[in-house]
Amino acid sequence: xxxxxxxxxxxxxxxxxxxxxxxxxxxKVIYALILPLVVAGGLVFANREIKNDTSKxxxxxxxxxxxxxxxRERWEATPAGIKYKQWEASPEGKKVLAGAAKxxxxxxxxxxxxxxxxxLSLPPGSRLGFGVMAxxxxxxxxxxxxxxxxxxNFLNFNNEFQQLxxxxxxxxxxxxxxxxxxxxxxxxxxxSGDYVERDSKIIxxxxxxxxxx
Numbered sequence: 001x002x003x004x005x006x007x008x009x010x011x012x013x014x015x016x017x018x019x020x021x022x023x024x025x026x027x028k029v030i031y032a033l034i035l036p037l038v039v040a041g042g043l044v045f046a047n048r049e050i051k052n053d054t055s056k057x058x059x060x061x062x063x064x065x066x067x068x069x070x071x072r073e074r075w076e077a078t079p080a081g082i083k084y085k086q087w088e089a090s091p092e093g094k095k096v097l098a099g100a101a102k103x104x105x106x107x108x109x110x111x112x113x114x115x116x117x118x119x120l121s122l123p124p125g126s127r128l129g130f131g132v133m134a135x136x137x138x139x140x141x142x143x144x145x146x147x148x149x150x151x152x153n154f155l156n157f158n159n160e161f162q163q164l165x166x167x168x169x170x171x172x173x174x175x176x177x178x179x180x181x182x183x184x185x186x187x188x189x190x191x192s193g194d195y196v197e198r199d200s201k202i203i204x205x206x207x208x209x210x211x212x213x
Contacts (some may be wrong), residue, residue, distance in 0.1 A: 037065045053120075087184035099139045100180045100189040107180050115143070117171045128190065130161050134175070142186060145193040145204070162172065163203035164196065 023178045063071065075081045087093040121131035124141055129146040148161055159165075168175070176195035183190070195206040 033199060035087060080102060084184060091148075092187060093184070096182045096187065096189055099141065100138060100182055101191075103136060103141075103177075103191070105175055110176050112174050112176060115141075115173050115174065115175050117167050117169055120167065120169060123188070126186070130164070131193065132164075132166065132167060133188070134173070136175075136191075140188050140192045141180075142188045144190055145206075145209045160207075161204065164193075167198070167202070 018037060032092045072172065076085060078124050088097065103113060105111075108196050115134040115136045117132050118135050120141065122131050122133065122144075126142070128142065128144040129147040131142055134141050134143045145161055145164065148159060174197040175191070175193060176193075177191045178194045181192075194206040195202070
């Protein structure tokens, strides 16, 4: 009779249902664990692709000699370029360029140049930061040190050009520089002040740039 009742009621599926439920729950758990990993992996890959694209864009291919020449010719045809060429051919421009050429070897080799301070102020309208006028081998130059950067350290006022402010007219100094430049606005070559010595004592030495020598 009991067997007949069981046969009429059909097989007992409660065990199968519980197994199905546990299987579904386990799938949900596995899916919940895998999804963040997939998303994170996708983000890492995307970031890597973006960085690669950025690095490719941020390192432009250097111009060839022909391309540089073409760019220069295009610039020379602009109003600024025409004005510069006119200045370059003028007596004033030729004088400035000749002065820059005189110290070219010292600049290239970063060797000592004997100079005499002729003025403690730069020409009116100059926008070169702190500097003085100096004479080297009979030629006048702008000796520029750039913008002054001052720091307050508790109650002490520190200035990288502090000792340079003690210079006086007619002081004899030894200077070294990595560059000399010129511009139509200025009647003198512009020497970058990277090292200054007075009375065999260093009174200024430009700090090396990060990653530089």
